[in-house]
Amino acid sequence: MGRIILLEEDTINKIAAGEVIERPASVVKELVENSIDAEATSVTIDIKDAGKSLISIIDNGTGIMRDDLPHVFERHATSKIKDIDDLMTVRTLGFRGEAMSSIASVANIELESQSEKDILGSRLVIKSGKIIENREISTSIGTSIKVKNLFYNTPARFKFLKSDKTELNYISDTVEKIAFSNTHVAIKYIVNDDIIFHTPGNGDLLSVIQCIFGTKAAKMMLPVSYSNELLSINGYISKPEFSKGNSTYMIFSINKRIIKNNMLKEAVKTAYKSFLMNNRFPVSILNIDIEPDKIDVNVHPAKAEVKFSDDRSIFNLVYYSLNQTLTSNETVYTESFKD
Numbered sequence: 411m412g413r414i415i416l417l418e419e420d421t422i423n424k425i426a427a428g429e430v431i432e433r434p435a436s437v438v439k440e441l442v443e444n445s446i447d448a449e450a451t452s453v454t455i456d457i458k459d460a461g462k463s464l465i466s467i468i469d470n471g472t473g474i475m476r477d478d479l480p481h482v483f484e485r486h487a488t489s490k491i492k493d494i495d496d497l498m499t500v501r502t503l504g505f506r507g508e509a510m511s512s513i514a515s516v517a518n519i520e521l522e523s524q525s526e527k528d529i530l531g532s533r534l535v536i537k538s539g540k541i542i543e544n545r546e547i548s549t550s551i552g553t554s555i556k557v558k559n560l561f562y563n564t565p566a567r568f569k570f571l572k573s574d575k576t577e578l579n580y581i582s583d584t585v586e587k588i589a590f591s592n593t594h595v596a597i598k599y600i601v602n603d604d605i606i607f608h609t610p611g612n613g614d615l616l617s618v619i620q621c622i623f624g625t626k627a628a629k630m631m632l633p634v635s636y637s638n639e640l641l642s643i644n645g646y647i648s649k650p651e652f653s654k655g656n657s658t659y660m661i662f663s664i665n666k667r668i669i670k671n672n673m674l675k676e677a678v679k680t681a682y683k684s685f686l687m688n689n690r691f692p693v694s695i696l697n698i699d700i701e702p703d704k705i706d707v708n709v710h711p712a713k714a715e716v717k718f719s720d721d722r723s724i725f726n727l728v729y730y731s732l733n734q735t736l737t738s739n740e741t742v743y744t745e746s747f748k749d
């Protein structure tokens with residue numbers, strides 16, 4: 411007899427979950443992105459014990475149709491793409507159909523959802539990987555998901571979690587960045603029963619900056635706005651007199667997806683070169699919109715990175731638009747000094 415065996419479904423799911431669901435913040439990211447993909451205009455995120463005991467996400471999106479319910483927690487089950495060609499045009503944050511199955515394999519879940527297409531909504535409870543409740547309920551249009559006892563059945567993963575403070579920082583960082591890149595969604599963020607912030611959801615990025623970084627910081631920001639046939643860049647960058655000791659406040663989104671990208675960071679740093687000392691970094695929040703066929707969003711397990719088909723021109727345009735903002739600010743600054 412040979413030594414190769416086919417892994418069981420449950421084992422496959424747990425292994426896959428390791429890629430997508432690294433820590434509580436990954437659960438928050440995946441669930442809020444699902445709410446945004448479902449066109450929610452309001453999302454409430456409620457965290458207890460740094461997400462270890464509870465992550466609750468409530469949205470007013472399209473809801474899940476009762477007919478779709480059996481597939482939500484299956485692997486590679488998605489309503490967002492049909493074939494690989496769709497990746498050229500996809501504008502949703504999800505498309506792999508992995509998050510819900512991954513989360514269900516490492517946590518207990520209570521899901522309530524109502525689609526406007528159904529007369530009644532659904533309530534589904536998954537415990538120890540099994541559906542222990544599935545019934546019709548009457549609720550409002552949208553979806554509510556409670557994730558409890560995360561990593562209860564993957565002790566290795568649980569053991570590698572950092573302190574509550576650190577894990578909560580990861581969550582807050584994720585929620586803040588999603589709020590910056592989705593200004594049309596009112597995001598309410600609650601931690602251990604305290605409301606941390608509640609964005610207005612009116613599309614105004616400066617209000618979101620004010621909600622999250624405070625009024626003082628918001629007053630130190632300059633607007634950036636640029637568009638051509640390739641892309642649009644919208645956001646705020648800090649006045650040179652307001653800088654930071656590290657580069658963690660350089661935040662980027664591409665088509666509403668929060669991403670890490672060294673080339674974009676370099677473009678921002680280069681624009682500030684003559685405005686800041688070497689060891690100082692700006693605060694910059696830039697939302698870039700680009701035709702989906704100019705980027706590849708399928709290059710990272712958690713989709714935290716994208717590849718541009720033309721790095722050079724993106725670099726130049728970001729540099730150019732920031733440089734314009736900074737130079738015209740300087741003109742105003744020196745002129746106001748004159749009189």
Ligand code: ADP
Pocket residue numbers: 440444445447448469471472473474482487488489490503504505506507508509510511553
């Ligand atoms: P993906 O987002 O890649 O499609 P997920 O595993 O995250 O995969 O979700 C599976 C499917 O469940 C989604 O395609 C969507 O149809 C449905 N879904 C999940 N969360 C929500 C939600 N908050 N509102 C509406 N539908 C949802």
Ligand code: MG
Pocket residue numbers: 440443444503504505507509510
């Ligand atoms: Mg998803």
